Each structure stands twice: as C-alpha cells, then as structure tokens.
Amino acid sequence: xxxxxxxxxxxxxxxxxxxxxxxxxVSAHQVTxxxxxxxxxxxxxxxxxxxxxxxxxTVDNGQHILIGAYTxxxxxxxxxxxxxxxxFIKRPLxxxxxxxxxxxxxxxxxxxxxxxxxxxxxxxSLIERLQLLxxxxxxxxxxxxxxxxxxxxxxxxxxxxxxxxxxxxxxCISALNTPLHEASGxxxxxxxxDSLFATHKGSHFWLPLVDLxxxxxxxxxxxxxxxxxxxHLSGRVQQLARSExxxxxxxxxxxxxxxxxxxxxxxxxxxxxxxxPSAPEQAEAQAWxxxxxxxxxxxxxxxxxxxxxxxxxxxxxxxxxxxxxxxPLQPAQFVFDRAQLGDPAGLLAFVISTSEGDRxxxxxxxxxxxxxxxxxxxxxxxxxxxxxxxxxxTPGLQRPGMAIAPGLLACGDYIDGPYPATLEGAVRSxxxxxxxxx
Numbered sequence: 419x420x421x422x423x424x425x426x427x428x429x430x431x432x433x434x435x436x437x438x439x440x441x442x443x444v445s446a447h448q449v450t451x452x453x454x455x456x457x458x459x460x461x462x463x464x465x466x467x468x469x470x471x472x473x474x475x476t477v478d479n480g481q482h483i484l485i486g487a488y489t490x491x492x493x494x495x496x497x498x499x500x501x502x503x504x505x506f507i508k509r510p511l512x513x514x515x516x517x518x519x520x521x522x523x524x525x526x527x528x529x530x531x532x533x534x535x536x537x538x539x540x541x542x543s544l545i546e547r548l549q550l551l552x553x554x555x556x557x558x559x560x561x562x563x564x565x566x567x568x569x570x571x572x573x574x575x576x577x578x579x580x581x582x583x584x585x586x587x588x589x590c591i592s593a594l595n596t597p598l599h600e601a602s603g604x605x606x607x608x609x610x611x612d613s614l615f616a617t618h619k620g621s622h623f624w625l626p627l628v629d630l631x632x633x634x635x636x637x638x639x640x641x642x643x644x645x646x647x648x649x650h651l652s653g654r655v656q657q658l659a660r661s662e663x664x665x666x667x668x669x670x671x672x673x674x675x676x677x678x679x680x681x682x683x684x685x686x687x688x689x690x691x692x693x694x695p696s697a698p699e700q701a702e703a704q705a706w707x708x709x710x711x712x713x714x715x716x717x718x719x720x721x722x723x724x725x726x727x728x729x730x731x732x733x734x735x736x737x738x739x740x741x742x743x744x745x746p747l748q749p750a751q752f753v754f755d756r757a758q759l760g761d762p763a764g765l766l767a768f769v770i771s772t773s774e775g776d777r778x779x780x781x782x783x784x785x786x787x788x789x790x791x792x793x794x795x796x797x798x799x800x801x802x803x804x805x806x807x808x809x810x811x812t813p814g815l816q817r818p819g820m821a822i823a824p825g826l827l828a829c830g831d832y833i834d835g836p837y838p839a840t841l842e843g844a845v846r847s848x849x850x851x852x853x854x855x856x
Contacts, residue, residue, distance in 0.1 A: 422445075422446045422447055422448060423447045423448070423672075423673035423674060424447070424448050424450070424664075424670075424671065424672045424673050425441060425447050425448070425449050425450070425672060425673065425674045425675070425676065425855055426450050426451075426452060426665070426667045426670075426672040426674075426675050426676070427441075427449060427450070427451045427452070427676045427678050428452050428655050428667065428675065428676065428677050428678060428679050428687070429451075429452070429453065429454075429460065429677065429678030429679035429680075429683075429830075430451050430452070430453030430455075430458045430459070430460065430635060430639070430649070430651070430678075431453075431458075431459060431460020431461060431462065431635070431678060431679075431830075431844065432459070432460065432462055432491075432634060432635065432841050432844040432845055432848070433460075433678045433829045433830045433831065433844035433845065433847050433848040433851075434451060434453075434460070434676070434678030434679075434829070434848060435451070435458065435634065435635045435638040435639065435642075435848070436490075436494055436638075436829075436844070436845040436846075436847075436848030436849055436852075437676055437678060437829055437848035437849065437851050437852040437855075438451050438638065438642055438647065438649075438848075438852075439494060439497060439498060439638050439641060439642065440494075440848065440849045440852035440853070441852040441855060441856060442641075442642055442645055442647055443497065444852065444853065444856050445852075445855075445856040447855070447856065448646075448647065448648075449642065449647040449648070450647065450648040450649075450650070450670070450672070451639070451642065451647075451648070451649045451650065452650050452653040452654075452655050452667065452668065453649075453650065453651050453652075453653060454652070454653065454654035454655070454679070455651070455652070456651055456652050457631060457651065458631055458635035458636055458638070458639050458649075458651070459630055459631045459634075459635040459636075460635075460680075461479070461480075461680070461804055461807060462478070462479070462480070462482060462630045462635075462841060463478070463479050463629075463630055463631050463635070464476045464477065464478055464479075464629030464630055464631035464632065465477065465478070465479050465802075467722055467799060467800055468799070468800075469724070469762060469765070469799070470724055470726075470797065470799075473762070475761060475762065476629045476631075477629060477722060477756070477761070477767070478626075478629055478630045478720075479630075479720070479802050479804060480718050480719075480720045480769070480802060480804055480807065481720050481752075481754050481767040481769050482626065482630060482841065483592070483623050483624065483625060483739075484506070484623075484624035484626070484841060484842070485511075485613050485620065485621060485622060485623060485624060486508070486613075486617060486618075486619040486620045486621060486622035486624065487612045487613045487616065487617050487620035487621070487842070488624070488840075488841065488842040488845075489617070489842075490842055490845045490846045490849060491634070491841055491842050491845050494634065494638075494845055494849075495633065495634050495637070497641075498634065498637040498638045498640075498641040499637055499641065500632075500633060500634060500637050502624075504627075505626060505627055505628050505632075505633060506624040506625060506626055506627060507624075507625045507627060507738060507758075507759060508619070508622050508623070508624050508625075509622060509623050509625070509738065510522065510523040510524060510525050510531065510535075510621065510622055510623075511523045511531075511535070511613075511614075511621040511622065511623055512623070512737065512739075513584070513585060513588060513589065513741045514540075514737060514740060514741060515541075515584070515740060515741050515742070515743065516736075516740055516742070516791055516792055517541075518540055518541070519540050519541030519542075519584065520539065520540060520541065520584055520585075520741060521535050521536065521539040521540075521542075521585060522535060522538075522539075523535035523621055525619075527618050528614060528615050528616065528617070528618065528620065528621070529558070529614070529615050531614075531621060532554065532614045532615065532621065533551065536550050536551050536554070537551070541580075541584070542580060542581070542584075545578075546578045546580060546581055549577055549578060549581070550577065550581055550585070553574070553577060557573070557607060557610070558615060562607040562608065562610060562611035562615075563604070563607065564603045564604055564607060565603075565604075566604055566813060566814045567813045567814045568602075568603035568604065568813060569598065569599055569600065569601060569602070569603055569812075569813050570586065570590050570594075570598045570599075570601040570602070570603050570606045571598040571599040571601075572603055573603045573606065573607070574586050574598065582598065583743075584741075586598060587744075588741050588744070588751050588752070590606060591744075591751055591771045591772060592751065592752070592771060593606065593609045593838060593840075594606060594609070594811040594838040594839075595716050595718060595771045595772060595807065595808040595810075595811070595838070595839065596716065596772065596810050596811045596812065596838075597772060600810065600812055601811055601812065601813075602811050602812055602813045602814075602815060602838075603813060604813070605811050605836065605837070605838050608836045608837065609837070609838065623739075625738060625739070625754070625759055626759070627759055627760045628760075653668065655667055655668060655687065656668075657687065657690045657691065658675060658687050658688075658690065658691040658826075659691070660691060660697075664825060665825065665826070673825065674825045674826070674827070674855055675825065675826050675827070676827050676828070676829060676851055676852075676855060677822070677826070677827070677828040677829070677830075678828070678829050678830060678848065678851075679830075680806065680830070680832075681710040681711070681713050681809070681818070681830065681832045682710070682711065682806070684707075684710055684828050684830070685707040685708075685710040685711045688703050688704075688706060688707040688710075688822060688826075689703075689704070689707045691703070691826075692704060692707075692823070698823075699823040699824070702822070702823065703822055703823050703826075706818050706819070706822045706828075709816060709817070709818040710818045710828075710832070712816075713809045713810075713815075713817070713818075713832055714809065714810040714812075715805070715806035715807070715808065715809055715810065716771075716772050716773075716806075716807065716808055716809070716810050717772070717773040717774070717803055717804060717805045717806070717807055718769070718770065718771050718772075718773055718803075718804050718807035718808065719749075719769075719770040719773035719777070719780050719801060719802065719803045719804075720767055720768065720769055720770070720801070720802050721750070721767070721768040721770070721780065721781055721784040721785075721798060721800075721801045722765065722766070722767055722798075722799045722800045722801070722802075723765075723766045723767075723768065723784070723785065723788065723796040723797060723798050723799055724764050724765060724766075724796060724797040724798075724799050725764040725765075725766060725794055725796055726764060726795075726797065727764075728757060728763045728764050732757045732763030732764075733755055733757055733758055733763070734755050734757065734763075734764065734766055734792075734794060735753065735755040735758070735766075735792070737755070737758075738754060738755055738758040738759060739752055739753065739754045739755070740752070740753050740792075742768075742787065742791055743791060747783055747786075747787075748783060748784075748786070748787035748790065748791070749770045749773065749774075749775075749780060749783055749784065749787070750768040750769060750770050750784050750787055751769060751770065751771055752768070752769045753766055753767070753768050753769075753788070753792070754766065754767040754768075754769070765799075766788075766794075766796065768784045768787075768788070770784070773803060777801045777803050778801075780801060780803065781798045781801040784798075784801075785798055807839075808831070808838070808839030809831075809832050809839050811838040811839065817832060817833060817834040817835070818832065818833060818834065819833065819834050820833055820834070820847070820850065820851055820854060821854075827851050827854060827855060828851070829844075829847040829848045829850070829851035830844055830847055830848075831843040831844040831847065833847045835847060
C-alpha cells in the first residue's frame with residue numbers, strides 16, 4: 419500500500435508485538451497496540467513470586483523453553499535490543515532422568531548430533547537404539563511427511579514401550595502439549611525436522627535467564643513508543659465497529675485491524691462486528707469465528723517450590739533441568755533448577771503439560787513426586803494453572819486462517835500454520851500478518 423494507514427493491533431502478546439514491530443520496521447503505517455491486561459506478553463509473561471525469606475522476584479507464569487530453531491523469535495528479540503547471548507543459557511537437547519537414564523545430544527552439526535545422541539543414550543538397549551535410528555531415518559526419507567490424520571502414536575507404532583515412555587511421550591508433550599495418541603503426527607514431524615535435522619544448533623534448548631516479559635514484549639513496547647507508535651495497557655477492546663472509512667476501536671478510527679488476542683476473544687469480537695446478517699462478508703466472518711471457537715484447549719501448570727537445603731554450589735539438581743517419570747498421581751514431566759538459571763538458590767519449577775485437576779491437588783501431587791523421584795523435601799510457593807494455555811494439536815485439525823474480512827486479519831499461535839502453539843508459531847504468524855497488512 420502506498421499511503422500511510424492507521425492500524426490497530428488488538429493484543430499485546432508475542433504475536434501482536436511481533437506484528438507491530440514488523441509493521442513499524444517495513445512500512446510507514448502508524449501502529450497502535452491495545453492490550454487488555456496491565457502487562458505485555460499475553461500467556462507468556464512475568465509475575466511476582468514471594469520467597470520464604472520475604473524477598474520478591476519476577477518469574478514466569480509458566481516455565482518456557484525456546485529452541486535454536488526458533489529463528490524468528492531470535493531475530494525479533496535482537497531487533498528490539500534484547501541480546502539473546504546474554505538472555506539465555508543454551509545447551510544441547512537433553513532428556514535425562516534423575517537416575518541418569520535418557521538421551522543427551524552432543525554439541526555438533528545435524529544430523530550427527532541426533533544420531534550420536536540416540537546411539538549413546540543411557541539405559542536403552544542396543545536393539546531399542548537401533549529401532550529409533552531406523553525409524554528416524556525412515557521419516558527423513560519420507561521428507562518428514564505423513565497422512566494428515568496420523569497421530570504421533572501412529573508414527574511410533576511398533577517401537578518399544580521404553581522409547582515411548584522416556585523419549586517420545588515427553589518430547590510430544592513438551593512440543594505439542596498434546597498426548598501421543600491425540601497429537602498430530604504431521605505437526606510433530608515438522609517440529610522434528612526443523613529442530614533436529616535442519617539447522618545447526620537447532621535442537622539446542624534455550625532457557626531464559628530473564629522473565630518472559632523482559633525477553634521480548636516489554637522491550638518491543640519501548641521500541642515501538644520510541645518510534646512514535648502507541649501502546650496501551652489496560653485497554654480492553656469491547657467491540658469492533660465498522661465505518662465507511664474503515665473501523666473504530668475504543669472511539670478511534672483505523673484503516674485496518676489485526677486481531678492478536680486469544681482465539682476465543684477474537685471470535686467474540688468478530689461475531690459482534692458481524693452480528694447483522696445483512697452485513698457484507700457476514701457468512702465468511704461467522705465461519706471464521708466458528709473455526710476459532712471450535713478449537714479445544716489444554717492446560718499447563720507450573721509449580722514453583724523451595725528447597726531449603728541446596729548443595730554447596732546452591733544447586734538442587736545435577737543439571738539445569740531433568741525429565742521426570744509422569745503418571746496421573748505424579749503429573750510433572752520436567753523440573754528446572756532455577757538457581758542454575760539466575761534465580762536464588764533453592765528455587766525449582768515443575769511443569770505439568772496437559773494438566774488436569776485443581777491447583778491444590780496438582781501442587782500436593784508434585785511435592786510428593788519431588789520427594790519420591792528426587793529425594794527432596796520441598797515447600798510449595800506458588801502454583802499457576804493456565805487453563806487455556808495452548809490449543810490441542812490433533813490430527814487433521816482445521817485451524818482458522820489469517821484473513822477474516824477486508825481490513826480485518828488475525829494472528830496468533832492458533833492461526834493455520836505448520837507449528838504447534840509455541841512462541842515461534844505466534845511470532846511467525848504475527849510477522850506474516852504484518853506483511854499482509856503492509
């Protein structure tokens with residue numbers, strides 16, 4: 419578009435801020451971001467945590483990991499002035515358990531890192547390792563493609579139970595937040611391709627040393643404001659109103675709108691804007707809202723707990739993170755030693771993907787799990803349950819597209835694309851929407 423336009427981005431999470439930054443960088447449009455809450459970041463944000471001694475620190479609403487293949491996230495963070503070298507601990511992929519079993523990749527180029535990691539996995543028999551290598555080679559020969567209706571369990575059919583329990587199940591849960599038998603094989607293979615076989619250090623785990631707000635959204639808001647764009651916190655958009663010259667949001671006129679809010683909120687706004695059956699594009703907009711509302715969502719819980727007796731180095735674990743054996747009564751899949759990530763000695767974070775049960779029950783189960791599997795007597799500090807943290811990434815899932823109506827687009831981790839509900843998926847969706855608007 420030749421002339422400068424006024425564009426409203428509704429939602430200040432990672433997708434919305436990515437879109438706003440990209441728009442400001444590649445166009446002359448005036449961008450305004452409306453965020454309903456009092457903080458930037460959406461479902462990936464920082465929050466206050468009180469420690470036993472009375473000090474207060476900022477942690478995340480859920481423990482997140484980025485990976486080296488998240489190139490769009492990395493580029494945007496650097497663009498707004500965040501040093502990724504200073505903000506992350508970067509380690510080769512590891513899925514080790516407290517007893518030392520499991521897999522750890524060496525720091526070498528793909529596909530050798532994956533091949534060596536599999537060949538040297540601890541606690542797996544030679545036959546189990548060979549079966550995994552053969553299956554990975556078969557996926558690579560097939561171009562990491564499968565039938566749209568195939569689940570991850572279908573992809574892994576015939577593999578030993580130990581590989582499913584100690585490798586594929588935790589990997590699938592962490593990447594797609596969906597159990598093996600329900601998770602999309604097609605999306606899972608895309609994640610494997612990009613992380614394990616495509617990019618040097620693509621499989622590396624990136625563990626943030628700062629809270630998620632500081633990692634990108636806060637810096638993005640400052641970057642936008644320094645360039646004359648508007649960013650509004652606590653500015654919930656009650657409804658969209660069409661006008662002859664575009665749209666109105668909170669009393670202000672805009673040429674185009676980008677919905678970067680969660681799927682259910684975007685559906686609400688679209689339905690309200692196209693409530694009149696005679697409105698142009700009403701049928702298409704309603705169909706989009708129906709797709710957004712049909713998405714099933716899954717919960718992620720994070721239990722922050724305190725170890726009063728860390729070792730002499732201030733550590734509670736032998737590594738920054740460990741995988742845990744998960745079951746209905748011991749639900750955590752991973753534990754992170756926050757002391758090895760820049761936080762005070764003794765602080766641990768337990769992650770429960772596809773979380774079920776209430777907050778108190780989850781907390782009690784995790785504290786018992788820590789005693790049983792880690793030998794640690796912990797004090798619970800805070801348990802956060804994001805009830806609609808991600809969409810369920812199931813086979814053949816029909817996700818809403820970017821376009822809703824002329825001048826009205828959407829972005830977010832739930833928008834149709836190759837990735838599951840990850841920060842990278844959200845950021846790439848935001849960048850794509852920005853180029854469509856520009």
